[in-house]
Amino acid sequence: EPEVTQTPSHQVTQMGQEVILRCVPISNHLYFYWYRQILGQKVEFLVSFYNNEISEKSEIFDDQFSVERPDGSNFTLKIRSTKLEDSAMYFCASRADRRTRVFGPGTRLTVT
């Protein structure tokens, strides 16, 4: 069964550093998402992406965040200057039209 993959599974970085989290959505999906989950808390929507542009973003997704689909397969989330409070699990998801989202396994980001 097709799946969404994410790399790395765990990323440790120092405060102020830039990180790029990578996702490979399912190949025929059209909509892409990033969510995050701070330890022990709810899953929060960050951004949705369709037709090579951001279609919706939350208050969390400020100027420090950006997304890109640099080629036909990867979908990346960049955090320009990480803060301690960015430590969380980051989930990528994709969906085809009118179908449910398929989530990736997540990347655990630890900012020290």
Add this chain to the structure above:
Amino acid sequence: SQQGEEDPQALSIQEGENATMNCSYKTSINNLQWYRQNSGRGLVHLILIRSNEREKHSGRLRVTLDTSKKSSSLLITASRAADTASYFCATDSGGSQGNLIFGKGTKLSVKP
């Protein structure tokens, strides 16, 4: 903003018993979805119920939706130790992008 809130926050039962988890939300929805998350892992989609449906079954799962009360329940029958996980409801308000809003989840522990 709409928000799924599950209760109870934690539920501990014996194998073979049924587990019922509830979810309430605040605004109108297009559909409501339930997800499962094993500790530290990704989100697995379990079942989707549309706003015009009242009940849906999938294997040992039964979901109900009461749009007048803005609530849903997830019933797992004949639970197994492998059902131990966190369960989240997520509401979809529809629209072209269909952003999901997650609740805080119910942590289910099934003791063998």
